[in-house]
Amino acid sequence: MSTIQQHALRLDEAARSATAVEQLDPESRMSLEEAYAIQMASIQQRLRRGEARVGMKMGFTSRAKMSQMGIDDVIWGRLTSGMRIEENSTISLASYVHPRVEPELAFLLGRDLPEQVTSAEALTAIEAIAPALEIIDSRYRDFKFSLPDVIADNASSTGFVVGNWGDPRIDYTNLGLAMSFNGQTRHVGSTAAILGNPIRSLVAAARLAAQAGEPLRAGDIVLAGGATAAEWLEPGQYVRLEMQQLGSLGFHVEE
Amino acid sequence: MNREIIMKPESLQLAAQQLRDAATSGDFIAPLRERFEGLDIEAAYAIQQHNTEARLAAGHRIVGRKIGLTSRVVQAQLGVDQPDYGALFDDMGYGNGEPIPWARLQQPKVEAEVAFVLGQDLAMVNPTQVDVLRAIDHAVAALEVVGSRIADWNIGIIDTIADNASSGVYVLGSTPRRLEDLDLDLCGMVMERRGEPVSVGVGRACLGNPLNAVVWLARKMAKLGQPLKAGDLVLSGALGPMVPVQPGDVIEARINGLGSVQAVFQLSANDEVSA
Numbered sequence: 001m002s003t004i005q006q007h008a009l010r011l012d013e014a015a016r017s018a019t020a021v022e023q024l025d026p027e028s029r030m031s032l033e034e035a036y037a038i039q040m041a042s043i044q045q046r047l048r049r050g051e052a053r054v055g056m057k058m059g060f061t062s063r064a065k066m067s068q069m070g071i072d073d074v075i076w077g078r079l080t081s082g083m084r085i086e087e088n089s090t091i092s093l094a095s096y097v098h099p100r101v102e103p104e105l106a107f108l109l110g111r112d113l114p115e116q117v118t119s120a121e122a123l124t125a126i127e128a129i130a131p132a133l134e135i136i137d138s139r140y141r142d143f144k145f146s147l148p149d150v151i152a153d154n155a156s157s158t159g160f161v162v163g164n165w166g167d168p169r170i171d172y173t174n175l176g177l178a179m180s181f182n183g184q185t186r187h188v189g190s191t192a193a194i195l196g197n198p199i200r201s202l203v204a205a206a207r208l209a210a211q212a213g214e215p216l217r218a219g220d221i222v223l224a225g226g227a228t229a230a231e232w233l234e235p236g237q238y239v240r241l242e243m244q245q246l247g248s249l250g251f252h253v254e255e
Numbered sequence: 256m257n258r259e260i261i262m263k264p265e266s267l268q269l270a271a272q273q274l275r276d277a278a279t280s281g282d283f284i285a286p287l288r289e290r291f292e293g294l295d296i297e298a299a300y301a302i303q304q305h306n307t308e309a310r311l312a313a314g315h316r317i318v319g320r321k322i323g324l325t326s327r328v329v330q331a332q333l334g335v336d337q338p339d340y341g342a343l344f345d346d347m348g349y350g351n352g353e354p355i356p357w358a359r360l361q362q363p364k365v366e367a368e369v370a371f372v373l374g375q376d377l378a379m380v381n382p383t384q385v386d387v388l389r390a391i392d393h394a395v396a397a398l399e400v401v402g403s404r405i406a407d408w409n410i411g412i413i414d415t416i417a418d419n420a421s422s423g424v425y426v427l428g429s430t431p432r433r434l435e436d437l438d439l440d441l442c443g444m445v446m447e448r449r450g451e452p453v454s455v456g457v458g459r460a461c462l463g464n465p466l467n468a469v470v471w472l473a474r475k476m477a478k479l480g481q482p483l484k485a486g487d488l489v490l491s492g493a494l495g496p497m498v499p500v501q502p503g504d505v506i507e508a509r510i511n512g513l514g515s516v517q518a519v520f521q522l523s524a525n526d527e528v529s530a
Binding site (some may be wrong): 062063171174175176177178185188189190191192193196227242243244245 | 438440441442443444445447450451452455456457458459460463495509511
């Protein structure tokens, strides 16, 4: 079995059993291609178990995060059907290693997107937009990882909750948002934090997905990137995101 | 350390004088809270009042107020649970995109805010949310260029109150809006330098809602017998983190529903304002 396959199985098992593992590549020696190959092989395991691929998530969508990780591009992960969480449902912390949550803007595509798209083409492919909450949960001990580590680990993506799909013709470049826990607002921000304009994230998503041989298709969901810092999940929380013009969504957390 | 008894009028005057001198000389001073014993919030406002009177005596007039310390994060950093206020004078305002002379500024930082212009006095006893809603004529996007006469911005609440709530100058946008057209709770804010977001935020970041800040100020000023009046400008408080600026910077802020506002900083103190 190849090293890539071994790493992939290890991460898949870590995610499935909600157990932390040691970093694969703490010295960052792996190429990004190898890291993405591990991610693909790891997601393959889920698809074999009957999950479907439903979209992608974008990560490091701010200059601050990119420079912190020593990269000048966004990273991405795959969304599968098993990661969908119903709005207003309850999640169990036992299913995760050490989960955090962050607010996102979600795109629903009405049309396929090729590798090279202009933002105008990306705009016309959007069927709907929605506020969303992404649960990120690194499989690495203490949430510590190198750049190849996090890419191999599906960019920490673990679950997502999407609110009501709204009209994509509104100007969503600067929608205010507030993420609250049991009614207490903890993180506020704007969709402008996503690469200065979330459409840039969708253009990057089209490029990266096509380069990986899995171009974006009609019906795919793209989570454009975290709009604020992430917050740890704790039992007893009701997590809620409110977004200007697009409404709100939430979920509950238990042990 | 040479400590003084703050309650003496001459100590208040001395502190006020030191702040004025620092503003003109650019030699910023050590925190007042470390040098004047017994300096409390009331005394700090008394120091501010000394310098307000000095400006009025020099022929200036008050055109409104600014509210500071409206962010829960900043309040926690300073260990306080209340906002503060300062006076806005006639010579502090700059037009949208109008170059701001660097020499006007002291350790400048910029923050994006909702500015309100009042159409009615708020002279009643303990103004309510309804009174404030009715009194506001319109809102406009604003960039406040705060400054500090305290070296390295080493401020506590006492220092900033005495220093006119760390006010500097401000720039107003040019697309005023009525309240019914706005979502003051969830309006997104982004501030950019050369197209790169340097600060983002939302209406709720200002005391839960910018209107809460105005109600607080209206009550405070009514109680002090200096009520807010029709025509007054109120800078209600930052919607996101403040950002230090350098000579030559151009900062643009957009507040969703309120349009944009641009602050242009001159390259250096010696720069001529180009026509």
